[in-house]
Every structure is written in C-alpha cells, then in structure tokens.
Amino acid sequence: MSKILATGARAALSGARSNASITKAARPVMVAATKTTNQKRNHSACCGPNLRSYATVSDANSAQQQNLSFVLEKQGKVKFEDRPIPKLTSPYDVLVNVRWTGICGSDVHYWQHGAIGDFVVRAPMVLGHESSGTVTEVGDKVTSVKVGDRVAMEPGIPCRRCPRCKEGMYNLCVDMRFAATPPIDGTLAKYYVLPEDFAYKLPENMSFEEGALMEPLSVGVHINKQAGTKNGSTVVIFGAGPVDINQERLDFAKKYAATHTIVSKKQSAAETAAQIIKECEIVEGADIVMDATGAEPCIQAGIHVLRAGGTYVQGGMGKPDIMFPIGAAGAKELNIKGSFRYNAHDYETAIGLVTSGRVNVKELVSKKVKFTDAEEAFEDVAASRGIKILIEGVPDQRASASA
Amino acid sequence: MTDQNDNNPSFVLRAVKDVAFEDRPVPALRDGHDVRVHVAQTGICGSDVSSKAPSMKCTLDKTELAQVHYWQKGRIGDFILNSPIVLGHESSGTVVEIGDAVRNVKVGDRVAIEPGVPCRRCNHCREGAYNLCPDTIFAATPPWDGTLSKYYVVASDYTYPIAEHMTMEEGALVEPVAVAVQITKVADLRANLTVVVFGCGPIGVLCQAVAKAYGAAKVIGIDVVQSRLDFAKSFAADGVFMAPKPKPGVDPVEHSEKVAALIKKEFNLGEGPDVVLECTGAEACIQAGVFVAKKGGTYVQAGMGKENVVFPITTACIRALHIKGSIRYTTGCYPAAVDLVASGKIDVKRLITNRFKFEQAEEAFELVKASRPDVLKVIIEGAV
Numbered sequence: 001m002s003k004i005l006a007t008g009a010r011a012a013l014s015g016a017r018s019n020a021s022i023t024k025a026a027r028p029v030m031v032a033a034t035k036t037t038n039q040k041r042n043h044s045a046c047c048g049p050n051l052r053s054y055a056t057v058s059d060a061n062s063a064q065q066q067n068l069s070f071v072l073e074k075q076g077k078v079k080f081e082d083r084p085i086p087k088l089t090s091p092y093d094v095l096v097n098v099r100w101t102g103i104c105g106s107d108v109h110y111w112q113h114g115a116i117g118d119f120v121v122r123a124p125m126v127l128g129h130e131s132s133g134t135v136t137e138v139g140d141k142v143t144s145v146k147v148g149d150r151v152a153m154e155p156g157i158p159c160r161r162c163p164r165c166k167e168g169m170y171n172l173c174v175d176m177r178f179a180a181t182p183p184i185d186g187t188l189a190k191y192y193v194l195p196e197d198f199a200y201k202l203p204e205n206m207s208f209e210e211g212a213l214m215e216p217l218s219v220g221v222h223i224n225k226q227a228g229t230k231n232g233s234t235v236v237i238f239g240a241g242p243v244d245i246n247q248e249r250l251d252f253a254k255k256y257a258a259t260h261t262i263v264s265k266k267q268s269a270a271e272t273a274a275q276i277i278k279e280c281e282i283v284e285g286a287d288i289v290m291d292a293t294g295a296e297p298c299i300q301a302g303i304h305v306l307r308a309g310g311t312y313v314q315g316g317m318g319k320p321d322i323m324f325p326i327g328a329a330g331a332k333e334l335n336i337k338g339s340f341r342y343n344a345h346d347y348e349t350a351i352g353l354v355t356s357g358r359v360n361v362k363e364l365v366s367k368k369v370k371f372t373d374a375e376e377a378f379e380d381v382a383a384s385r386g387i388k389i390l391i392e393g394v395p396d397q398r399a400s401a402s403a
Numbered sequence: 404m405t406d407q408n409d410n411n412p413s414f415v416l417r418a419v420k421d422v423a424f425e426d427r428p429v430p431a432l433r434d435g436h437d438v439r440v441h442v443a444q445t446g447i448c449g450s451d452v453s454s455k456a457p458s459m460k461c462t463l464d465k466t467e468l469a470q471v472h473y474w475q476k477g478r479i480g481d482f483i484l485n486s487p488i489v490l491g492h493e494s495s496g497t498v499v500e501i502g503d504a505v506r507n508v509k510v511g512d513r514v515a516i517e518p519g520v521p522c523r524r525c526n527h528c529r530e531g532a533y534n535l536c537p538d539t540i541f542a543a544t545p546p547w548d549g550t551l552s553k554y555y556v557v558a559s560d561y562t563y564p565i566a567e568h569m570t571m572e573e574g575a576l577v578e579p580v581a582v583a584v585q586i587t588k589v590a591d592l593r594a595n596l597t598v599v600v601f602g603c604g605p606i607g608v609l610c611q612a613v614a615k616a617y618g619a620a621k622v623i624g625i626d627v628v629q630s631r632l633d634f635a636k637s638f639a640a641d642g643v644f645m646a647p648k649p650k651p652g653v654d655p656v657e658h659s660e661k662v663a664a665l666i667k668k669e670f671n672l673g674e675g676p677d678v679v680l681e682c683t684g685a686e687a688c689i690q691a692g693v694f695v696a697k698k699g700g701t702y703v704q705a706g707m708g709k710e711n712v713v714f715p716i717t718t719a720c721i722r723a724l725h726i727k728g729s730i731r732y733t734t735g736c737y738p739a740a741v742d743l744v745a746s747g748k749i750d751v752k753r754l755i756t757n758r759f760k761f762e763q764a765e766e767a768f769e770l771v772k773a774s775r776p777d778v779l780k781v782i783i784e785g786a787v
Contacts, residue, residue: 160523161523162560166560166733167531167733167734168530168531168532170529195524196524197524343530344526344529344530344531345526
C-alpha cells in the first residue's frame with residue numbers, strides 16, 4: 001500500500017500524478033505547514049479587496065480591438081491594451097486564439113513585486129502562461145496541427161542549439177523565451193504565436209479549461225519524473241498555501257488525491273517528521289518527498305521524513321537561502337534534486353493522464369472570470385482564495401466554437 | 404563574403420562506379436546560424452567493405468560503407484542514389500564566413516565538423532537523442548552532399564574549435580573518436596571495469612583507447628588479422644587475441660562459445676568482462692560477444708554487418724545482459740573527442756596510414772575498396 005501526502009494546487013497535481021502512476025489503490029497524504037515565527041507573509045499589504053478600482057474595458061470596446069491584451073505596465077499596475085496581432089516567426093509556427101488561461105503565483109508575483117530574482121519587469125509585459133486555445137493560422141511546414149485544432153500551449157520556447165537543449169534538458173536552456181517572464185510577453189492576449197511542437201492537440205473528451213490546466217499538471221508530471229515515482233512509492237508532498245492553515249485546501253486535498261492530511265504543530269522539523277511518520281503509519285520514512293512550498297520548515301521536515309536512500313525534489317520557490325539539514329542529507333545518502341518547469345513528453349503525459357480519466361483537473365477550478373475581469377482574478381489569487389482561477393480568452397469569431 | 408571568382412571543386416559520385424570532379428557553386432549560408440568552412444582534411448575508412456571477407460571484419464561507419472557501396476552498387480537498402488552527391492563526412496577545416504547569429508566560432512577558427520545536423524524539433528531531438536532524428540541532414544547520405552568539396556556549409560553549433568597544437572589531420576580524426584565516445588557512453592563505461600572489444604579497425608582501436616582513457620581496468624582487443632592486433636597492442640589495448648577459425652564441421656555457435664571461454668581464460672576475466680563492445684558486425688563476433696559477457700554485463704552493438712544473424716538469445720536472457728545499439732554521436736561527444744585528442748590521451752595521428760591530395764580522391768577510394776590489412780585510416784587533403 002502506498003501513501004502520498006500533499007496539499008495546494010501544484011502539490012495536488014503532483015499528488016494526483018503520483019497517485020495515477022500507481023496501479024494498486026494508493027492515496028496520498030497531505031501536509032500543511034503551520035505558521036511559525038520564521039515565516040513571513042509573502043504578499044504585500046496592497047492586495048486587500050475593495051481598496052482600488054480594477055482595470056477594465058467595456059465589452060463593446062473589446063470586440064473592436066484586434067488583439068486585446070492584459071498588460072503589466074509596471075510593478076503594481078495592470079491595464080488592457082490593444083496590440084498588433086503577432087506574426088508567425090518561422091514556417092513551423094502556429095497562431096493560436098487563446099481560450100482559457102490559468103493564473104500562477106509567478107504572474108501575481110511579477111504584478112506585486114515587479115521581479116523574481118534576476119528577472120525584472122523593465123517594460124510593459126503581457127501576463128499569463130497557462131493557456132489553451134484554437135489554432136487559427138499555421139506556417140508552411142507545420143504538419144502536426146491544422147487550423148481549427150484545439151491545443152494546450154507549452155509557453156517556454158528554447159533555443160534548440162545549446163548543450164542543454166541538445167541533451168534533452170530544454171527547460172534549462174540558457175536562452176529560454178518564457179511567456180510572462182520578462183521581457184517575453186505572455187498569453188493573456190487574444191492571440192499568441194508558438195512553434196507547432198509546443199502546441200499539443202487536445203483529445204475530443206478534454207475541454208479548453210482542462211487544456212489550460214495542462215501547464216501546472218505538466219509541472220507536477222516533471223516533479224514526479226525527477227523523483228522517479230513508481231508503483232508502491234510512499235510520497236510526502238508539502239504544500240502550504242498562505243501563512244495561516246488553509247482548511248479549505250486541506251479538505252480539498254483529502255477528497256482529491258491524498259490518503260491523509262496533516263496539520264503540523266509548532267515544533268521542530270524532526271518532530272514534524274516524526275508526527276507524519278506516526279500518524280500515517282510509515283515505517284522507515286517516506287521514499288519520496290516533493291516540496292511545493294519553498295518554505296523553510298517544510299524543506300527541513302521533508303529531509304527528516306525521508307528514509308535512508310530516499311529522494312527529495314525541490315519544486316517550490318521561497319527564500320533563496322535557507323537553513324538546510326545537510327547532516328541528515330549526507331548521512332542518509334539522500335538524492336536531492338531540483339525541478340524546474342517541464343521538458344520532453346511532460347505535456348503529452350499530462351494530457352494522457354486527463355484524457356484517460358486517471359487525473360481529474362476540473363475539480364481544481366474554483367472560479368472562472370471574463371477576460372475583462374482579469375485583474376479581479378489576480379486579486380483573488382494574491383489573497384489565496386480558491387485553488388485555480390481561470391480567465392476566459394477573447395474569442396476569435398473565425399475560430400471553432402467547440403469548447 | 405565569397406569572392407565571385409572563387410571556385411568550389413567537389414568530388415562527386417554521379418552514378419554507380421562513376422565519380423568525377425565538378426566545380427560546384429560556392430555554397431551560401433542558409434541562415435544567421437550557419438558557417439562556411441574551407442575544408443582542410445577528410446578521412447575515409449580503409450576497412451574491408453566486400454561481402455566475401457571472412458567472419459571477423461573491422462567495423463565500418465555506415466556512411467563510409469554507404470559511400471563505397473553507393474559508388475560500387477548505387478544503393479544501400481532503401482537509400483538509392485538518385486542524383487549525384489558529394490562524398491566525405493569526416494572533416495576539419497577553417498571557418499571563412501559566419502552568419503550574424505553565430506557566437507561560438509569566428510572567421511579564421513580551425514574546427515572539427517560534426518557532419519549530421521538534426522531537425523531540433525522532433526521528439527528524439529527534444530529528448531536529447533538527436534542521433535535518432537529521422538530528418539537529420541547528414542553529409543554524404545543521399546540526398547545531402549558531403550564534405551569533399553573546397554567549401555562546406557553547416558550550422559555553427561556543429562563545428563568545434565580544435566586546440567592550437569592540433570593539426571588539421573587530427574581534426575578530421577575527431578569524427579571516429581566521437582563515434583567511440585558515443586559507444587562508451589551507451590555502454591555507461593566507468594572506471595575500473597573490464598572491457599572486451601571485438602574488432603581492431605579504426606573504431607575498434609579507438610574504443611579501446613577511449614575505454615583506457617576513461618579508466619577501464621583491462622581492455623582486450625579481438626581480431627583475425629595479426630597486423631591489426633599488433634597495432635592495437637601498441638596503441639591502447641592491454642591484451643589482444645587472435646580469434647581461431649572453426650574446424651570444419653563444427654557448429655558455428657558452439658565455436659563462438661568456445662572462443663568466448665578461451666578469451667575469459669587467457670585474460671583472467673573470471674565470469675566475464677563487464678562490458679563488450681562489438682565493433683565488427685560479424686556474426687561469429689556477435690555470438691562470442693554475448694557468450695563472453697559476465698552475468699548482468701553490458702553488450703553494445705556498434706559494428707554493422709549482416710542485417711540478420713543467429714543470436715544466442717537464451718544466453719542473453721538468463722544472464723540478464725543489457726544489450727544496446729549505438730549509432731553516430733550525441734551531445735557532448737564531439738567536445739569530449741576534441742579533448743581526448745588535444746590532451747594527448749589518444750594519439751590519432753598513428754591511425755593514418757595513407758595520405759592523398761584532393762585530386763587523387765578516386766585513388767583513395769580505390770584503396771578503401773581494396774581493403775588491405777595494412778591500410779587503417781585514409782585521409783584526403785582539401786582543395787586549395
């Protein structure tokens with residue numbers, strides 16, 4: 001019997017992916033970290049509701065615009081703007097009318113802080129990168145999709161020439177052009193251009209909304225690939241949401257893919273690990289730990305909850321430098337890896353998991369808003385309301401209307 | 404930029420057994436990532452290509468085999484020569500023109516050329532196995548021209564600057580070293596393992612040399628030609644073995660099993676070597692290779708001979724062997740090969756047995772076809 005412990009949207013998807021790969025009934029266990037004195041609130045004070053009026057554009061106006069776009073003008077300020085319809089850059093490109101876009105913590109972070117690490121918003125940039133849409137134009141050499149096809153969009157285009165690309169680690173490409181990572185425009189626009197091998201046809205039984213969830217699911221797939229999750233694995237996934245325990249998320253996790261949910265107390269990381277091992281009846285320690293929080297206490301507990309020889313994968317991003325239990329890591333001969341975005345076959349695997357019914361992503365969608373209500377949706381995400389909020393695209397009248 | 408009066412003499416295979424020199428247009432850069440190289444040296448393999456050779460053959464890169472085959476027969480399997488192609492694919496040269504997006508080389512740089520550029524977009528390319536890309540543009544594989552021209556245009560990331568103290572001849576030998584690097588990569592060769600290499604032609608001896616450079620504890624070379632064995636012993640192998648011929652009436656598979664036992668005994672390989680590199684494609688070697696490997700060992704098929712052979716499948720199964728194929732090269736092979744030569748770990752100059760001027764290219768190919776045992780690596784100077 002395998003166990004998986006997880007919480008949070010990304011964590012849930014990692015958990016679901018782990019769960020789906022195990023043929024025997026195996027359910028994950030969710031862990032939420034408590035607030036500790038070390039934790040700081042991640043979000044600035046500006047994100048309270050009702051303190052501002054939202055950027056918007058009227059329906060009449062938006063219909064006349066050729067490529068209405070949701071733009072981060074600078075830190076803290078978004079606006080709607082009409083931009084030229086992007087042109088195909090090569091005969092292998094396709095033009096997509098974006099239909100649904102999910103919001104990620106990184107989009108919110110650029111909005112609130114104007115930067116993530118060395119990536120700084122220096123000029124207005126279209127937000128968004130978790131999208132699906134309809135192909136409206138194809139380059140001369142495109143063979144894998146045609147006009148009218150519904151696709152999930154992989155938003156990072158590598159150079160294809162550097163050693164990382166050529167060894168199959170294109171997510172680590174030095175010249176990666178990633179939607180909504182400055183200075184590259186994102187997908188919250190009516191149209192978006194990408195190469196055909198980054199547009200994946202959606203099966204008949206998948207909706208555009210599910211298509212937009214393929215991006216975060218692919219992140220979960222990739223984390224599992226790094227972890228080497230297999231049949232019979234015991235997996236602990238840390239997802240913490242906001243500072244306070246988010247009971248809503250824990251309840252969701254329990255119904256979604258977890259075997260157990262754990263709310264840890266204010267205690268040392270070793271004690272948290274012991275609590276998890278005891279309450280979830282794991283004998284030696286977990287085989288695999290995935291961290292989807294970036295939070296120091298979770299990372300520490302994660303190292304302690306692993307059995308000797310286990311594997312730890314860092315997916316979440318928080319403080320760049322933390323206090324890390326290096327002694328335990330060495331003495332237990334742990335395999336410690338990072339996981340960043342996704343690469344070859346991850347999107348196909350994600351689609352396969354959903355189309356076959358093994359992973360259900362519809363349940364993660366807590367709210368859907370119109371394109372012109374995008375800013376309000378960003379506020380919700382910043383305040384950790386719900387799990388995944390989707391923003392509807394601006395439809396192209398020529399594109400297929402099937403959803 | 405090109406001088407309008409510049410010529411581009413090329414060695415062309417026009418039809419079966421019909422080669423000629425032609426002045427082709429100087430090739431233009433196709434996009435900002437291309438470079439044009441003035442080819443300095445091109446190697447071709449001096450191994451046996453005829454089917455009447457005895458069981459143990461030296462390995463022959465498929466493209467060389469292809470080229471000699473195209474020349475003699477006009478086809479290899481499905482690849483039929485429909486229009487003339489320039490031959491050659493193991494080259495070095497000087498960069499004379501670069502596209503505006505090129506960063507890794509500049510005009511004047513001396514480079515080794517990797518002759519197969521993949522599509523970069525298919526699943527094989529995206530997952531890091533670009534040697535398997537079905538849309539690879541590979542020099543001298545129809546319909547793509549090879550490098551036996553004055554000039555050759557290629558994507559810049561498929562050219563690798565060679566150290567100042569390396570000669571252009573050594574630069575041309577980087578290609579077969581890269582093949583050997585890929586074979587050892589597929590074998591997951593690590594320090595202190597024992598390795599048996601079937602074949603002491605260029606690829607075989609280079610595999611032996613790469614294995615030693617990578618810390619193998621013991622490397623044994625197998626062949627049927629004494630001069631090849633002598634060379635291998637002087638080059639990198641710790642020991643060499645002359646495979647005996649089967650007595651008349653003896654079942655060939657039984658004989659291969661006996662040969663394997665003899666190899667293990669003579670070189671104190673115990674249960675068998677950790678790794679077997681099969682660089683001949685000969686049926687008897689393939690069989691002996693499977694029999695000689697230790698339980699749980701790794702067997703890599705690099706040599707190409709008969710397409711279908713009698714294979715000891717039950718032995719492979721019950722001994723849980725890891726059996727893999729190796730073809731061409733992948734990321735990192737060329738840089739590793741350049742380093743192995745530049746650092747002096749592999750003295751590739753010693754493989755060169757025959758040198759020809761550009762105008763003598765046909766003679767060079769005739770020498771290849773003659774498959775004399777004293778001919779190892781044949782090299783053709785570029786057109787001036």
